Amino acid sequence: MSQASNYGTEVRPVWCPGCGNFALLSALTKKALPNLGMPRHQTLIVSGIGCSSRIAAYINTYGFNSLHGRAVVIAQGAKLANPELTVIAIGGDGDFFSIGAGHLPHAVRRNVDVTCIMMNNFVYALTKGQTSPTTPYQQRGEGPFLSLQYYPPVDPVLDMVSYSVSTRASFIAQGISSDAAHLAWLIEEAIKHEGFSFVNVLTPCVTFNPPQLFKTIKERASYLREGEPVGLPDSSTEQPWLHDPSNITLALKLAQTPVLQKPHIGIIFRGKEP
């Protein structure tokens, strides 16, 4: 059986101290991969471009740090060519939901068994803090992003979870980088799922986000547990229903909750048919 320490490399990450990407790195190398007993040579990490995508050099499996937005297509090609491989595509919100957004619905409908992990830090951080499709809209003076004092975002947020549900990805989960143990469990479930799986990870950018953004997310986060009532925003007048990840209609309702009002952490949808 592989040992936890085997999954890391000696390369020192470029990330800022306190970055949520460290949580993903440890969730993968210290928990998910060893827990699944994943042979290192049968694992391939394909990443895009951005802070989180640097991860390919830090994991001692096969790895390829490729092009901005294209991790998911290269990942599918490798999986098709060698179905024995466990293939994980990793990137950020710019990667998967801006430059590479056109590839996702096709990955979903092909349902090639690739696990796609999106580190959503709500900002382009590697390029020093420009708006991304997930940057929350805030009025001037409401505490915009540190780098966006003068140019706050003007377009509404593209909600990746509701997008995934509406295209009917066969496995959709949302994790949070402040809970690496739970994130590792989600990733394990995503890897075990036969078919395309999408894991959105809410994570802070400690350099460019306003600190209250992730603080709010953490405070309002509610964990989804099968058979238990779901958390709803304070403003909601609806009766909480019992969480059923096999029900796409309920998944859509969860996904339509604005992430800043009630971030649902857990498995949002798990289709039965691979």
Add this chain to the structure above:
Amino acid sequence: MVLGSLLQRLAASQGYFSQMPRYYGPQIRGGASGVKLSLDTTRASVPEDTADILVCFNWEKYAELEQELPLDAESTVFYDSADQKHSVSLPEKSFQVGFSETVEELTGATSAKNIVALGLLSRILALSEDHLKGAIPQDEALALLQKNELALNSGKRLLLQFPFSELKLSPPRDSSVKIILHGNAAIAQGAIRAGCRAFFGYPITPASEVMQEMQDYLGEGNGIFLQAEDEIASAGLALGASIAGTKSMTATTGPGLDLMTEMIGLASSAEIPVVVVDVQRCGPATGIPSKSEQSDLNHAIYGGHGDAPRVVVAPHDVEGCYRLLIESFNISEYFQTPVILLSDQWLGQTTVATNSDFLTRDYSTSQRRRLRGEYRERYHRYELTGDCISPMAFAGDEGSIYQSTGLTHSDNGRPSFDFTTHQRMHEKRWHKLAPLRDRDELVKVFGREECSKGVVVWGPSAQFVLETVKDLELKDEVKVCIPELIHPLPRRLTSFVNSLEKLLVAEMNYSAQLYHYLRSQIDLPVDTEFYARAGGLPFSRKELFGPIVKLAR
């Protein structure tokens, strides 16, 4: 097109060689379309500029294709209806033949009018009756004729109505049945022969037939076929499959090559084998999608940011499409580099009836350099070896894990910010391709070595140049060089140019791309000219007379 295909098949079944370019416009269905079939007894020659016989079903549509299918005073014309005839000046031997009426009387519909025309043509050309009967059961496409025997025979009888006797073709040199395929099919068959087992593509004119042929083969459980969401994905999927050790390719034309450019740079940088076929069409932007041009050479050689070496090859006939596609895989796998094969619409879609020997010949196939035992303890993906080619593990191989990146990387594949490493990795990627420059067999030279006047021409334009030199009886004065390998620059091309006092570079693109490429690499003779014009209309022999005669003077 149906008439042309059937006639080509009938003639091929009797041993005739032929080439049949297709002409069509932007219509989705119907609209103007035509073919120009040139039958030959000894080789698949390039069609003459003007037709000996023209069959026209619709003058209005003919007018759209007149530039490509010109007539002269000697042409014989058979036409169905006189509507809109005024738009064309007809030669003396022009006959209105009621193809539609004849077939309507027989069947109540006009749809088999081309079969009637086929009957007439087969009589005029005196294709053997016995052979016809023998060929029909051998060929699925010809089975159509069995169902339409009445129409076929009525066409044959039409000949008696005209003051006209059989033309009688010379008998074929040998009566062995010729195979029929176009460049796009030859490319797909070459890929399969080379061991390509993963194809990713996106529909685009005029390259789609490559994808369809690959789908026919790979879709039958012989490999991976996937129609991607765009050309970026096509190239990305191919890279992914290649990382896992499968010979992978994609095929497209200009606009698709644009989208693949970033991936080609990545393949060059991360040293991933991949074959990209570009069946060129008129550009830039959307250009004229259904017409030929050789204007992607600059893009193939230089396209993309940074210094990203790649290999560019260009066949000039169907045999070359097949052989060079195999060669593309050999080069790509051996040198771990992207290879771009430049075909074009004319070569890709012209159906050729020829001998099948090139399909059954032996071809060597190269494999990627894998690991040997001694490397396993300390595997460095980009280890600097003597020939600059590093062993490449397949993702999934045990004991040879590596991480790779499109970032500048050191020999172990790790990101590097070191400028010396950056320089060293460039040297590695460029130097490893140097042995290709000695691949003399990838440069074809025709004519007498001692000639001091020569033409350099690439792609199917070479066929037109060779025919013209022959027509002008200048084979002793003018030699012709066709570089199949264009980049890196083969030494044999350099020595060809160095042996000349007068050079002509002929190519079908507005800006003389090959000429400028050669000029950047070789000291060209003082007396050098180029003949270059935008594509669309194929070269005619007549237009090449001028520049070639001038060269020979």
